[in-house]
Amino acid sequence: MKTTLKLLVAACIAMPFTAHADDSLVQRGAYLARAGDCIACHTAPRGKPFAGGLQMMTPMGAIYTTNITPDADTGIGRYSEEDFTRAVREGVAKDGHNLYPAMPYPSYAKINNDDMHALYAYFMQGVSPVKQANREPDIKWPMSMRWPLKLWNIAFLDKDVYHDKAGKDVAWNRGAYLIQGLGHCGSCHTPRGIAFQEKGVDESSRAYLTGGVLDNWFASNLTGEHNVGLGRWSEADIAAFLKTGANAHATAFGAMTSVINNSTQGLTNADIIAMSRYLESLPAQGGNGAPAYSYDPKATKVSLARPAAHDSGARVYSAFCMHCHGVDGRGFAPMLAPLAGNPNVLEKDASSLINVTLNGTDDLVVGGVPAPYPMPHYSSVLSDQQIADVLTFIRGAWNNNSQRVSVDDVAKLRKETQAPR
Incomplete structure (x- = not known):
């Protein structure tokens, strides 16, 4: 009898998400994970979904994305909801080590509590567990030390969730929440400083979404700049690009192809319109300094x-x-x-x-x-x-x-x- 009781207690400890979430919550979490394009980074070529192993290049060397399936030994199966939330919003794993900011937790910090709860339900109950050990980064000492990331967070991480902006309508605020938070558009499309920090996290910064170099691609300017940005795009043009990856002005390539394939095409029309409206509202910033383009x-x-x-x-x-x-x-x-x-x-x-x-x-x-x-x-x-x-x-x-x-x-x-x- 005592042996059986010990086994039951051990099982409960190994399974922090003991309450069974209803299907609608898990489905909502699946939608939010799609909006966050989690599968693109946490799935290696020909690998199993969310099992990690994708190589990502940084100025310090290569890192490899982690297993975020609910496997108890190699994934996040032992994470409580508090552990999960801390990792997603603050870039701190369950064992206390800091994640590299290639994980866009400065954007995910804006995710509200209800959405975080749904994401946790999905990853614990809607994702198949995969036993696959994580791979250590190819970064040499002393750059491999993690403790400086604690200082990085103090200097650059804003932990506030997104709050609706006064004077803006529901669609604009929804678009801002998705672009700045789950969509983490700024992590690619905003230039980074000497410490690899994004130079802006929302429209209050003149640098936000003005384009940036990442892994040998230049992620485009998404402000209203006439030449290199979206200044000649209508709201419908932006929506078409997010849904299909192409419009009258350009076609997706590089990492944006994965975003279209795995994320934005699966979003509701209402969310696509909201994101388009927010982007369309951004004033012109950056640019090439040339006169306004006209075809000749x-x-x-x-x-x-x-x-x-x-x-x-x-x-x-x-x-x-x-x-x-x-x-x-x-x-x-x-x-x-x-x-x-x-x-x-x-x-x-x-x-x-x-x-x-x-x-x-x-x-x-x-x-x-x-x-x-x-x-x-x-x-x-x-x-x-x-x-x-x-x-x-x-x-x-x-x-x-x-x-x-x-x-x-x-x-x-x-x-x-x-x-x-």
Whole structure:
């Protein structure tokens, strides 16, 4: 009898979430986890959902995402709701060690208590447990020490949950909550300081959502800036992009492809409209300092039908790019992205253009159907000089008037993205 009692007590200790949440709460948590795109980071290629192991590059070295399934030994199965909330909002694991801010807990700190409760119910009862040990970071000592992260949190972590802004309607506040919190858009689209901190966490900062470099991509400016931001996009354009990954202005690539595939396409129309309304309200910040873009087909002063032998960029464009993106640079949106006036083409930082040309991008899969014309990779077809030439041509054509791309920049990014990891 005593042995049986001890076993029951041990079982209860190992299973902190003893109360069975109703299905509606678990389903709500599943929706919130989708809004937070948790699966994208916590699932390795060909790995099991939420079991971790995805490599993420930081300035200090590689880290690997953790197992957040309810497995009691290798996952979060022994986490109480208080443990879970502390990890998500403050970046502190159950055993007290600090998580790296690659985990967007500065954004998740804004998640309200009701949503946190639903998320906990989902991860404890709606996710299948997977026994998979976590992998230690590839960061050398002394940079591997975790205690400085406690000081980082003191300096940069705002623990306040999101509070509705006075004078703003329900939709705007809902959009702000999703963009700033669960959606953690700022973790990619806001530039970071010397301590890897986001330079702004909401619209009160002039730096917020003005774009940033992360893992060899440049995450776009999401403010109302005319050239490189969303200044020429309508609320409907933003909504279409969040739902499908493409519109008349641009197509998703890099990490944003995963966001569309795993997160935003599955959100309700009401939430998509709310997010679009919030983004549409942001004033212009950042930018390339150039005059407001307007399309001019005459600005391309070469014949793409028969480019001169000395014009390498035009020749490469004619051979490899023109059939999809058009002689006029306007593409065939939304299936094939325009290059004329594309915010990513006008951006001063050409990282994304170089990366997508070298390495292509993963398929957009909307409603279970892959996009018909994904961007192929040209790393094995074009030399560094050819890629620099064609991107320089594109950035100078159709009144884009953007800076040249150097062969050194292409070579550097090729090395960083194609070195074995």
